[in-house]
Amino acid sequence: MLAPLQEKASVLVEALPYIQRFAGATFVVKYGGHAMTDPEAARSFARDVVLLRSIGVRPVIVHGGGPQIQDLLGKLGIPSTFRAGQRVTDDATMDVVRMVLVGQVNQDIVSLVNQAGGRAMGLSGADGQLLLGQKLLVDGQDVGRVGEITRVDTDQLSLLTQGGFIPVIAPVAVDVEGRPLNVNADLAAGAVASHLKAAKLLLMTDVAGVKDAAGQVQASLDRQQARALIAQGVADGGMIPKLDCALQALEAGVGKVHIVDGRVLHALLLEIFTDRGIGTEVV
């Protein structure tokens, strides 16, 4: 009868030192994919975020919303083209992107986290000029209001996280004239984590982790190994931008980057509070 008790005890003994270590630490989570579209996974995610907050971690969420944008563009009969994976964003498209990300997806996540017992605060880059950006040329071409982030107002995020809030950020930046810019969500999460010098950046994906040439998921990679996987062409199309994002964040002072399998329920807790983790960490 005592065996299961001792297993419980060993989980606790394993987890408690992480809890102490992460008290007051900032974790930036890129949220999207299955964990956002599946209702049970979404509730499990929200519960994890609130539990993290409850023990003193400061989670900051950055989300995407491509499918929802596509949906409203369709209803309004506005066609989209893409260049190198980026949506060409004219002014009419930008209005739709902003309305969907800021006025729909963001608000739904805020309510989801609040229903799990947290105090989420929805933010866009315009709020207090949180995300200042500039236009991003893609392959040297102007693709409209697509942008990259040049400054993050970390004071604002500190004020909110110290006040007990969980910031939920839509990846819409503003330029110096106050006009909106459409930013890729992974890059936005990386920029936020980098400027905050977050303890962790967690990128939620719909795959088991980064695989090596033999197709084996790697629990941990150092930067050199990550660069080698990219150079050798082992990392596939979807994973290369995430590894790039991870490497940039580590250079900028982020403690660790985790590529997490968002299809596993409570993936965040398992990645953070167990020695082996889930998915791949890049250090």
Added chain:
Amino acid sequence: MLAPLQEKASVLVEALPYIQRFAGATFVVKYGGHAMTDPEAARSFARDVVLLRSIGVRPVIVHGGGPQIQDLLGKLGIPSTFRAGQRVTDDATMDVVRMVLVGQVNQDIVSLVNQAGGRAMGLSGADGQLLLGQKLLVDGQDVGRVGEITRVDTDQLSLLTQGGFIPVIAPVAVDVEGRPLNVNADLAAGAVASHLKAAKLLLMTDVAGVKDAAGQVQASLDRQQARALIAQGVADGGMIPKLDCALQALEAGVGKVHIVDGRVLHALLLEIFTDRGIGTEVV
């Protein structure tokens, strides 16, 4: 040559005591109408708000957005009906209301104030459950997701205003299950001012003020006079809800309510820093 100087001096001598008196005071402004739709008026409004903030006043803005909502509903081919002045709001309409107010109008005001040198923070009722509400029956009838506000999280607003921010609030509340509710902007501003026990509630309109039976604009009304104008049917259709809103706010502890002519440039400054003011004050 000295005459204009002494006039300047008298404006200053008149204004400075107000500046002292209002340092640290909270002013809630219902923003809409001409002052929102005319670009010069909008910039003049933003400048006034930032000047107020610069001398220690804590402005909180609540805005409407009816025409913009109507516009997107039209593009999406969603018809609207009204009951007693309230838009009947089914779920599809609510999604549009939220997207337009939170994801478009609010963001435009935030950028406008930021461009004038302020630090605006866009908020909806979902953010940190800022505005908790319940469904509002209109003439005893369910009109969908139309709501009234039952609680305002004033701690959140204090945190932001003490942090130097100018909150800009879209009148979308949430119910206890986290679902959105469409709230009339005047009523939302009144509720925010009441819960904050604001020093002033300023309702921007497109008229010169409240008129008496002789058609004369009144500079100041006490509550009894305001009630009499309503009872006598002197106040017209558009003014009655504003006077009701004013009376409720005063009962709840708001210091003074000003019905301000938003067509006058710098109407806010003139109402606040001159002895006679502009428009009608209700005390």
Added chain:
Amino acid sequence: MLAPLQEKASVLVEALPYIQRFAGATFVVKYGGHAMTDPEAARSFARDVVLLRSIGVRPVIVHGGGPQIQDLLGKLGIPSTFRAGQRVTDDATMDVVRMVLVGQVNQDIVSLVNQAGGRAMGLSGADGQLLLGQKLLVDGQDVGRVGEITRVDTDQLSLLTQGGFIPVIAPVAVDVEGRPLNVNADLAAGAVASHLKAAKLLLMTDVAGVKDAAGQVQASLDRQQARALIAQGVADGGMIPKLDCALQALEAGVGKVHIVDGRVLHALLLEIFTDRGIGTEVV
């Protein structure tokens, strides 16, 4: 493969809310028996205490030491007699009791906790007059320097716990003239918990818990049930004083009392961070 992960996740989801709830809470632990005499159990106990401290709980330890006292009395050839379970304590015996408890057992526990990574601070009742007491008559008879506690200097304990220390208290009180008094360790722990209005009092024993008339260990008892077990003579000789101690502590404002099976490794963690606990809780 995911099953064990989800078990880990469920242990964490179960434990984290307790961690939040107990941040800053004071737990008084009566330490003794197998958990003190068995080296592995002692190290497991010390690790648990340090883990509790690391996540913000404030543990306070009160210990006994009867066998060690008996040992030195034997070496010095000082005979002991007992009355109603209390050692008759003349001045020579008192000197030995104090030397063993304060100068040996207490110091060994302090070092054990320090080796586990904590900052233990050994205390006796004389230190800053922590435990003020008076002589206790046993069956109306003077049994020498046996005492009961009348006041606990909780400010001192707060200073130390806020300073990051884990107080380890030897149950030697002082009377108003500064002379030492020998106090039963269970009673001392109860008095310390009561004056601190601790969230929990944990009494470590060498049995599985409180049993009902059918010999079944009870996971939880309310006060009425505890009183009934005493009245019905179901609780045996060793358990009655512990239940009495628990009932008095609850009356004095202690949140909950746990009678914990000290023979189970990590008994403290399991009792605190699992829904079912281990041993018997009295509420």
Added chain:
Amino acid sequence: MLAPLQEKASVLVEALPYIQRFAGATFVVKYGGHAMTDPEAARSFARDVVLLRSIGVRPVIVHGGGPQIQDLLGKLGIPSTFRAGQRVTDDATMDVVRMVLVGQVNQDIVSLVNQAGGRAMGLSGADGQLLLGQKLLVDGQDVGRVGEITRVDTDQLSLLTQGGFIPVIAPVAVDVEGRPLNVNADLAAGAVASHLKAAKLLLMTDVAGVKDAAGQVQASLDRQQARALIAQGVADGGMIPKLDCALQALEAGVGKVHIVDGRVLHALLLEIFTDRGIGTEVV
């Protein structure tokens, strides 16, 4: 009808940024001449000072009192001689100077400011050794207890201004043995402003400002221009010491020096809160 309102608005829009900029700033005012002897001008001055204080500026007043000293010396039959504009000050004269400046003129200004609603605190150089000085030779000659200031206790002035007081300083310094010294009021004001690194030093005069060779009052001079006017002999006898004083203060870190026409009512407000000012600023 709207025109005068917009003029009021433009005065406010012009003034408010100054108000923000000067919050917490220290302004040292040399007070004397017409603004001190004319009762209406004196009340207008006191009102300006109190208004400045009310919006967060920290005014510090330094005053003269030559005519009043002359009056009491006359009544006591004590003759005076002057050397290079400085009163030769033997011990009997010093006693009179101190009594008049500290015990009469200073006290009258304190009461004037208090009557206008301020909290004035009269100070001499002896109070807390506010103004430490040494004897000043005039043309190499000992002229008795005439002195210059070598140290100002700025901590004391900060304590008082942070406490809400308006310091009113009589220009009587003390030497290291505690004996009084008679200091020129312009120089005393300059020394106080220099040690405080005041944002502004305002010297009140009875002329319209500094004139150029063509007799035109200059609104603004830089240091080079000021030095040129002195070198060219354009500045007349009364203005040269004020320009010298201004140049020394600017070198010592004072932000700006204003030579203000004290005959204009509310000259202080107009100089500070309008873009063009009144009199001459030296930068």
Added chain:
Amino acid sequence: MLAPLQEKASVLVEALPYIQRFAGATFVVKYGGHAMTDPEAARSFARDVVLLRSIGVRPVIVHGGGPQIQDLLGKLGIPSTFRAGQRVTDDATMDVVRMVLVGQVNQDIVSLVNQAGGRAMGLSGADGQLLLGQKLLVDGQDVGRVGEITRVDTDQLSLLTQGGFIPVIAPVAVDVEGRPLNVNADLAAGAVASHLKAAKLLLMTDVAGVKDAAGQVQASLDRQQARALIAQGVADGGMIPKLDCALQALEAGVGKVHIVDGRVLHALLLEIFTDRGIGTEVV
């Protein structure tokens, strides 16, 4: 050889508890008579005050100046009359009183204390409206600008004493219109002590203390005994106002009043730090 050492030790053992008890306590001292006119006594007084301040006592000095006033009145040929011990004070006399007390005597004491190593701050009743008063009728007759104190701005004195200053107060009050009033120094000291609820009021005199009917100096009197000595006509003309002043101060909450023989060097220290004291204490 050890005997003198043990005497020293006994002085210290006697004095130290007083030092602890009086840390942070306010002592108001009425300063005048021999201790003010004799240079050695004056230096000894200043040294005592600075020593008191150095060990955490907050001394506040109130002084008189009758002989010095008489001297200047004489030089100016202004005659004086007295009614019931009060100088009839027309406006010309008031100017002289203020100049002498504020501009001469006060400044000399300030310099004396500063030379002994303290930080004295000279104050009159006008400074920050420290002493607000009203005209005092003497035997129902108007005697000009003779006044009594109705309010003391204790916040100002606290600001100064907390800032390390020793306030030195000239007994010139102001009425609500800001005009000066001549106040008896004993009464002024009593009013200051009463409003501060000082731990002690020390009245320096030129006699050995209060005597009983047998001519014996009393070390200690309670209020009843003091009243009896007045009623029985035992207290002589000079002592009755001091006893009245003492009784009023005790009623107002002053801890103890000491009538101290200012002819004894270091009378303050001896009264305060020895069990028997010097002079008479009224409790």
Added chain:
Amino acid sequence: MLAPLQEKASVLVEALPYIQRFAGATFVVKYGGHAMTDPEAARSFARDVVLLRSIGVRPVIVHGGGPQIQDLLGKLGIPSTFRAGQRVTDDATMDVVRMVLVGQVNQDIVSLVNQAGGRAMGLSGADGQLLLGQKLLVDGQDVGRVGEITRVDTDQLSLLTQGGFIPVIAPVAVDVEGRPLNVNADLAAGAVASHLKAAKLLLMTDVAGVKDAAGQVQASLDRQQARALIAQGVADGGMIPKLDCALQALEAGVGKVHIVDGRVLHALLLEIFTDRGIGTEVV
């Protein structure tokens, strides 16, 4: 009659500046010898310590206990040998040393100081790892658990002294594995003073002070003189280790070391608060 008063006054005038100077200063006192064994001397010592504490000094006591250790070793039949003045300390002896110092002598001093009105806190080197040490070889030989101190946790002592406590330290250190070490009390006091950079280290002895070659007690020695007395063989066997200890403490930043004659009642007060002191100071 005034003569004794002026003597009292001169003791106070002499003592008060020391009181000011030592407010907040830490004094480490090595306590032992006659002042510990004679009941009247012990009470006088405790009173001095409490008086020092009452006026803001922070006393820290380090004590010895050789005779008491010898006594219990005798009763238990454990023989002792010494090498170069250090007791050879096997494990059984170490247990006795720890029990006597921590569980008897320390507790008696704690009670003594508490009875005099202080708040003493008994500490050993194990408490919060206060005294970390390592084995000390004597003449290159292992003498068992004899140790020297390598680190003192001064934060802990600051926490306690700021909290109003008087630490009483038994000279039992711990090594990095938590095992006890027996440390010479003079060396322990020196190490504590050195790490605290105490203002004073006072070593209580049973002699009149350090004598020169002529047998004359020296009131004050500088380091060079102290070294000369050692080199010349003038200092006798008992004094050399104390002078060594003093020299090391001065090198480490202790302000002054006093070798005090503990046979004189109130020796501490006399050494500290008189210009000439008692015993010998080394500077």
